[in-house]
Amino acid sequence: xxxxRRSFLKRSAGVGALAVVPxxxxxxxxxxxxGLVGCGGRGTGAxxxxxxxxxxxxxxxxxxxxxxRIESSLATLLSKPIAAKVDVKQDAKFVGFNAYKEVxxxxxxxxxxxxxxxxxxxxxxxxxxxxxxxxxxxxAVDGPGVRSVLESCERAKQKNVSVVSxxxxxxxxxxxxxxxxxxxxxxxxxxxxxxxxxxxGRWKKDRQPDWSDMTYQMRNWYNxxxxxxxxxxxxxxxxxxxxxxxxxxxxxxxxxxMGGRQVLTDPGYGNVFDHxxxxxxxxxxxxxYSLTRQQPGTASDMSASVQGSxxxxxxxxxxxxxxxxxxxxxxxxxxxNNLYQQEHDELFAGxxxxxxxxxxxxxxxxxxxxxxxxxxxxxxxxxxxxxxxNSKEDLxxxxxxxxxKLPDPPIATPGVTKFA
Numbered sequence: 001x002x003x004x005r006r007s008f009l010k011r012s013a014g015v016g017a018l019a020v021v022p023x024x025x026x027x028x029x030x031x032x033x034x035g036l037v038g039c040g041g042r043g044t045g046a047x048x049x050x051x052x053x054x055x056x057x058x059x060x061x062x063x064x065x066x067x068x069r070i071e072s073s074l075a076t077l078l079s080k081p082i083a084a085k086v087d088v089k090q091d092a093k094f095v096g097f098n099a100y101k102e103v104x105x106x107x108x109x110x111x112x113x114x115x116x117x118x119x120x121x122x123x124x125x126x127x128x129x130x131x132x133x134x135x136x137x138x139x140a141v142d143g144p145g146v147r148s149v150l151e152s153c154e155r156a157k158q159k160n161v162s163v164v165s166x167x168x169x170x171x172x173x174x175x176x177x178x179x180x181x182x183x184x185x186x187x188x189x190x191x192x193x194x195x196x197x198x199x200x201g202r203w204k205k206d207r208q209p210d211w212s213d214m215t216y217q218m219r220n221w222y223n224x225x226x227x228x229x230x231x232x233x234x235x236x237x238x239x240x241x242x243x244x245x246x247x248x249x250x251x252x253x254x255x256x257x258m259g260g261r262q263v264l265t266d267p268g269y270g271n272v273f274d275h276x277x278x279x280x281x282x283x284x285x286x287x288x289y290s291l292t293r294q295q296p297g298t299a300s301d302m303s304a305s306v307q308g309s310x311x312x313x314x315x316x317x318x319x320x321x322x323x324x325x326x327x328x329x330x331x332x333x334x335x336x337n338n339l340y341q342q343e344h345d346e347l348f349a350g351x352x353x354x355x356x357x358x359x360x361x362x363x364x365x366x367x368x369x370x371x372x373x374x375x376x377x378x379x380x381x382x383x384x385x386x387x388x389x390n391s392k393e394d395l396x397x398x399x400x401x402x403x404x405k406l407p408d409p410p411i412a413t414p415g416v417t418k419f420a
Contacts, residue, residue, distance in 0.1 A: 032057045032351065035107030037100045037122055039064040039073035042136055043113030045340065046166070047073070050111060050134065051082040053344035054352070058085050061092040061106040063099035065114075065218055070095070097400035104129050109351070113166075115221040116229050117141050117395065120148040123163070127152045130159050132351055134344065136166035138237045138367040141229035143391030146368045153360020162356035164347040165363035167241045169315075171342040174322045174332040175242065178315055182246055186328040187308025193246060194289045194305045195239035201296035202231065204268040213406035214397070223270030224409065225374075226395035230272040232259070232377070233370040236292040240373070241366035242304040242315055243288055249362050251369055252280035252288055254384045259377035261411060263295040271409045278373035290373055380414030393420035 034057055036047045047059055059077065064070045070093050077086050094102040100122050104110055110126045112119055113136045120140050126133045133156070140146045156163045169175050182190075205220040221227040228234040244251055257278030264274040274295055280288040303316035311326015317339075323331035350357045372388035375381075398404055410417075 030056055032109055032348070033060045033107040034058065034109045034111065035061040035103035036073070036111045036113070037063045037103050038112065038114035039069040040113065043111065044073040044076050046111045046113050046134060046136065047077055048080050048082055049341045049344040050109065051085040052341065054348040057348070058087045060087055061094070061103040062088055063094040063103045065096065067095045100125060104131055108132060109134070112136060115227040116234060117227045120145040120152070123149060124152045127156045127159065127161060130161055132162040132347070132356065134164050134166070134347055135363065137363065138229055138233050138370060139363050140367050140371070141226060141233060142371065142393050142395045143389060144394050146364050146371065146389065149360065149364040153358060153364065156360060157358055160356055162347055162350055163358050163360045164343055165359035166343070167238060167359070167363055167366060168339045168343055169238055169242055169317065170245060171346065172317065172339040173334060173337045175315055177332060177334070178313060178322055178324070179245055181324060181330055182306060182313055183248065186311065186324050186330065187306060187313055187326065188310030190247065190286060190306060190308050192287045192289070192307045193243045194291065195236065195243050196301050196303050197236040197239050197292040198299060198301045199294045200298055200300055201264070202294045206268060212402050214402050214404055217406055220268070220270060223268070223272055225271055226397065226409065228272065229371060230374050231294055232276045232292055232374045233367065236290065237366055237370040239302065239304045240290060240369050241362065244362065244366050244369060246304070246306055250282070251365055251385060253283045254382055255280045255372050255376040256382045257373055257376040258380070258414065271411045273377065276373060276377050278376055280373070375419060378412035378414065378417050379419045381419055383419065387419065391420060
């Protein structure tokens with residue numbers, strides 16, 4: 001079957017409001033069956049954390065585009081302390097583009113960890129089936145995908161099912177305390193912010209002789225914009241989201257920026273950039289700067305800094321440097337938690353309490369924030385929030401088919417690449 005995301009989203013858009021469907025547990029003993037869609041490193045980690053989050057859960061089904069990913073993930077999970085909670089039979093391993101449907105049918109909680117392009121499609125299917133969801137970040141790669149996710153998350157509220165986001169910094173104890181102090185007035189009026197994500201390169205997969213175009217791009221997904229959204233979306237979304245969080249989940253009115261391929265120019269790096277610099281601006285004139293780079297041999301820095309009328313703040317993962325300076329100085333001296341585990345602990349606690357979490361709005365809008373920056377850099381134009389949200393750019397391939405012809409996608413050229 002060669003269903004496209006485009007046709008799926010068009011069909012789904014015509015579906016009216018859905019009735020509330022109470023979530024039923026899998027058995028009288030309240031066992032929660034977990035299914036994993038996307039068996040890479042992050043998906044495997046999410047599965048281990050989900051199984052550690054609740055005493056009465058089992059992993060019962062797995063799906064991936066490639067069978068070797070399932071087997072590798074399963075072997076890793078069976079080597080961990082949660083191995084007794086892994087109960088994936090041979091007939092519950094599903095391969096291919098439609099494999100997600102089989103997993104959704106067999107579980108109560110779905111973990112979505114495929115390349116980001118597929119998140120809107122998979123999230124819509126899981127929510128429509130009345131399943132609780134953990135959705136890795138980011139949740140889309142284009143405007144139509146973001147719009148679909150926003151719709152799905154509204155349906156999740158109607159159905160009383162969970163949508164917990166993989167934007168894990170919001171589950172970090174030190175970040176929560178720091179942002180609370182900022183919201184309580186610790187910095188006064190926010191004057192400006194900077195989100196920084198500087199890394200020393202990235203991975204790529206060399207094409208093998210027997211790989212089709214689709215196989216190659218799927219195996220090398222990080223390096224293709226249609227699959228990853230570019231690294232400004234795939235990775236930098238974390239600290240962009242932190243800045244939006246600091247602003248009370250308010251988002252900029254426009255963005256202008258630059259970027260390109262300066263070092264990672266080998267064809268194996270697909271069509272994504274290796275650096276971005278974006279200036280966002282809020283309706284009231286507050287500026288928010290974004291700086292991100294993936295180049296070998298360079299300095300690393302992953303942080304968000306905030307400048308206020310009464311002081312400054314630094315938010316950076318796993319560092320005792322997190323805190324406020326100025327009129328209300330404070331530094332975090334508590335115990336660092338496992339933010340990845342915390343996401344799942346709260347997800348399952350909410351399910352058990354009948355109070356499902358829904359992170360849908362901020363996970364979709366922060367994804368759009370990152371896409372908006374990419375659009376500004378790719379085109380060299382000033383892009384407004386409304387333009388990004390209502391963009392008609394649809395990065396879906398002609399079909400989800402291993403034999404479909406996928407020519408090398410063009411590399412964006414600022415001033416030449418058009419906004420759609």
